[in-house]
Amino acid sequence: MTQTSPARLPRVRASELVGRGWLNTGGRDVTLADLRGKVVVLDFWTFCCINCLHVLDELRELEAQYRDVLVIVGVHSPKFVHEADPVALAAAVERYEVHHPVLDDPELTTWSAYTARAWPTLVVIDPEGYVVAHMAGEGHRRNLEILVADLVAEHEAKGTLHRGDGPYVPPAPTSGTLRFPAKAIRLPAADGQPGNFLVADAGHHSLAELAPDGETLVRRIGSGERGLADGGPADARFSEPNGLCLVPDELRGRIDADVLVADTVNHAIRAVRLDTGEVTTVAGTGEQYMVGGGENVLPDVLGAGADRSGVGYQGPPTWIRLSSPWDIVWSQDLAAFVIAMAGNHTIWALDLEQNQIRRVAGTMNEGLQDGPGDEAWFAQTSGLAVGPDGRVWLADSEVSALRWLQVDRFGGVQVRTAVGQGLFDFGHRDGPADAALLQHPLGVAVLPDGSVAIADTYNGAVRRWAPAPDRDGPGEVTTLARDLAEPSGLLVDVHDDGRIDLVVVESAAHRLTRVALPARLAGEVLDAGAHRTQRPVSEIGSGEVRLDVVFTPAAGQKYDDRYGPSTRLQVSATPPDLLLDGAGDDVPLTRALRVNPLVREGVLHVTAQAASCDADPAIEYPACHLNSQDWGVPVRVTDGGPSVLTLPLHG
Template identity: 35%
Template sequence: MSAPTTFRRQFHRAALVALVALSGYLMVFGVSGDGLVDIGSFVSATDAGGSATRRLPTDSHRVQLVAARMQADGQDKPADDATTGGEKPGSDTESNGTATEENDMPQHPFPRRAPAPPLTGGEGWLNTAGPIDLEALRGKFVVLDFWTYCCINCMHILPELKKLELAYPNEVVVIGVHSAKFDTEKGSDNIAEAVQRYEILHPVVNDSQHRIWNNFHITSWPSLRVIDPEGNLVAGASGEIDFETLDGFFQQALPYYRARGLLDETPMHFELESYAAADTPLRYPAKVLADEAGDRLFIADSNHNRIVVTSLAGESRYTIGSGAIGKNDGDFASATFNHPQGMALGDGALYVCDTENHMLRKVDLDAQSVTTIAGTGEQARGPWPGFDVTSSTLPERFVGAPKSTPLNSPWALWIQGDVLYIAMAGPHQIWSMPLDESEIGPYAGNGREDIVDGKLLPSQPYGPGSSFAQPSGLASDGKQLFVADSEGSSIRAVPFGGEGDVTTIVGTADQPQGRLFIFGDVDGSGDEVRLQHPLGVAWYEGVLYVADTYNSKIKAVDVGAKSVRTVAGPDSPITGAAAGDQLREPTGLSAASGRIYVADTNSHAIRVIDLASGELSTLDIAGLTSPTVSDAPAPSLPHPIPVEVSKAKVRPGAGGLAVRLTFHLPRGFVLNDEAPLSYTVDAAADQGPVDRSSLGESHDVAAKSLALSPLTAQSPSLDITIPLAATSGDDDLTIAATVYYCMKGSEGVCKVASPVWTVPVNLADDGAETVELTVELP
């Protein structure tokens, strides 16, 4: 279908600007009223030489940047790519507008900046030993990630932030500010589970009352704020952002601070929640699929990156996937996944949502092989395959070849006839693909995040029609597709056959506004019913069962009457045979043989509800263990500090060679009691008086065992004894230690250093009793 130029411009402007107004991801920077630089705009504006990698924007991001600049400039047309209204980084003026005298030094990249507000008002800190004061992070760039753990866009940004942390481990500190949407998300224990489930490596503060959010003038999830090494708020972004954009930003920003000695590149150490996590056979199982005919239960063992297959009674049969994160096809032992979610069974094959790979995988259960059938392994940047906002031609249908079409967080699957339906959580749509894998594309949903009933697809992208809000679970009675529409806390119904309207069974589609923020825990019928972020649905014997995830309940829905009752969970008829059987954020469920199988995600378990007896129990999977993944690289010494000392004459002791290691800590720092102080000893030659059999081993010493007093806490010492094979002679030793130390009063700010002493020793009876080794830690 060809569109005239005038129509194209009007369409793009009306449709995409409508998306911005309704989506909640308006970028308000560029150069806006608060003077912050937008991260993406900063990269493009400073990339005159083409060295920095620019983000490929999504359809929504593209117009967000335009709208933000129009808002800032008072224009009704897009500004150019340069940062609007202000000096470009790299100009010949400093922030005060005067010419610099240091023409050979990098110029200040942020002419507009102001002191950052403090991180006060939170309800507690996670993934760190204690609270963090921004003052203690002087010398570091700090990236604040304002997020809430229900939000798919917040989930998408986490892998990009992890790449940033790995690329700039000594220059950048990321801090998550969890500002909850849902009531359940306000609890620190629940956030701690999300921190581990998403494998977050940085500290997180629980901003349950949105005090920090308000201090930083945040308006949407996710949002970033960047604080420079001098404590100034300098940049920000709203919406999803990729590592390439962040990388380009810091490539441009770092030289100024490094050239002026403003960077503290000492490594940081944080006490992650995962350090204390127990090893469990299942790790945050996400979805289950019960196959009554085959006596099989398929479990998406999401954080073990595999599919576990058992009998319905729990007899372990086999696993699919090695447990390593990846997207390799192959046999069951070598194939890899990345946090799989929903599954569907058809024609001897298991179809799997490989969610964080943004792919669909097909498991041949007879040949025991895994193949990729849809997705490229990269996240789609828009909800409409083939849609190009720069083109004058619109495709007749928004479909693509499955293996060359990017997907965006496929979350759940359902097979009806010869069609595979996909809950595509990222673009808030239901997609479909024939089982012959001939094409893939949207089936329902206009790409706007909302709860709106209406026709399956709009006549043009983002136009009027049905809207979903992060669809996450699928089931069917054979007549219609039921959808757990999580962010809208609703249950939707989608007709098959490509005709008819999307309707709402439970939810608030009829409300004039605020539909995404109406939730609760209320049984009943009609408009009084409330759910809280349901993630799973299952149809069984005329009843639609719902995993009401954030209420930690299983509920039953009478679809015709639009009524809801609680089946299992707190204050329900079925509460568990023992305290250990209580539900904790169940996310998936499936029914067979009179039982409902529940993926009880935060319990790392599969619960079973016996509908006849009313008993809730835990499925015992005998013999199942967590996967062994051995391909991780061996850790290197963090921040090695070489220390050369003169030759030491020392007298052999009864137990060997006595050495005292003394660490002079920076003022205000103390040893981290929760982390071990470790050391290793090596020798340069193959032979010498030191016992070679004892070399190379890592020894851990509990910091608490040093029994430090207030007088010695600033310079703690560790006494070690090195075994000897002879009592005389020379040796050249290398003694390396790893020390964790934290700021007193702000124990969340911890550093790590590894002094490495090169120690030539001479063993002689007239030598000193101890080799004294000292180091000044940064």
């Protein structure tokens, strides 16, 4: 089959790149004129966004393959207030090994010029300075490869392609025992002495065992090179490991593992033997599971007994693709290891004795919705901790929420929210939990009294949720510690005399920090303000407005309707009264909305999905993919405003 090139946009001149400053350029500003003669990919991203981090990984090989003709420019357009801090952005660029120029765009100036509406968005500019493609979401790697190859061939023939180095200037290397550590656990004590710490040293792509002082390096497990390889401590490779879980004593002999590791960018769970430092892969294939991308593995491999009912299906763990596992804990109630699958907003259970893994909560839609596990919505599930009552506490980062899961009397999972308002509301506000605000928390720990400590990452704080005295109210949130550098993990140390310390993984400070908690665990009550995600507002008219989600399958693919409708569109609004009609879930990617003229502004929440598959009938097992994107579109209702709102969903 002849593979066609991706559809090109009409020739429109690219807008100038305008922002607060540049990173990875040696201090020099970059203009479009400087990039003439190169194929340019603008990557609109924000460092909180897991989908944006997936795109960074998708672009690495393309960037290396076409280094002399392709320039990738990251345009950092922040969602959270913390992400607008230039120091935090510089740390993120280093943390995620971004090896191309990055424009700091805190006012969303360039974002607006290119009409981006979602994180991530990719815009391709040809060597003559014209925009030729505009793609929202992740999963465009193959399409980009085809487009870049076509542009290189076309402009080399025209004489408008210039080979040579781009504007990237690598920053000076840094060194230290830890580099952007993520989580830590305490290892078993020996001879009555405190146990060592085991730290997921994400920036060094390894595990670091530290002495009880939290500073002295005892040994390192992993070569320090990014990759996926099993073996001894000098040969094994990780890629940005995050969560760590000590295997319960009674299980260690049966599953041949002492510690499990959520190896995030490898989309895998790794097992570690502490005596030898040997690392093995116990779940995941090393490839990312794309949301809805057809069967995870071939049905004949899973076998007829595989359970695909409800929210997930069971299968051998090393045959199942995962998506950015962020943390892992042991749940006695589920008799399994619970995994926060950040990449597709779900919770999974791993049973290594039965050699099974299954999804137990989350629909893969992004948002905040409680209820039974098969109906709940999450948003970038991150830190986990288990309470004495069996509750699994969750830092649900993109909705800035503290949530919990518990097994009900029927064996199902129920999901509830203790703190959090939704995708677009965040801040630092203490007080009654139903009005309190967090900002992108990544870690949790259960304190001895049953309250929950929260690593409130983007507020640089440790917060505490305590239940109401009568257990019927929403509880209360206070602040235990401030002025921390992106705390991402918490560990509780209880001393013999009753004193309680929190060991805080200060990720952006590259260290473990001990925080002594007050005797009454009350904390202080702060109100540093509430924030709502600020993005350019789209004007729409009152009355009838047509919502069009435009989808074009990737090159060589077609709509996949083998198992039913190939598209789905979900629409809701904040406030709900914004829409008099048109909210809900339906198949077509076009929807007639009736906008309330009495509500002058709000946010339209749109989730669109379109399934596509290889078009060549000769392919026995076609590659399939569910293209999915969530938008939160701020709108202003004006009399006589536009009657059409168009959102691009590219294959």
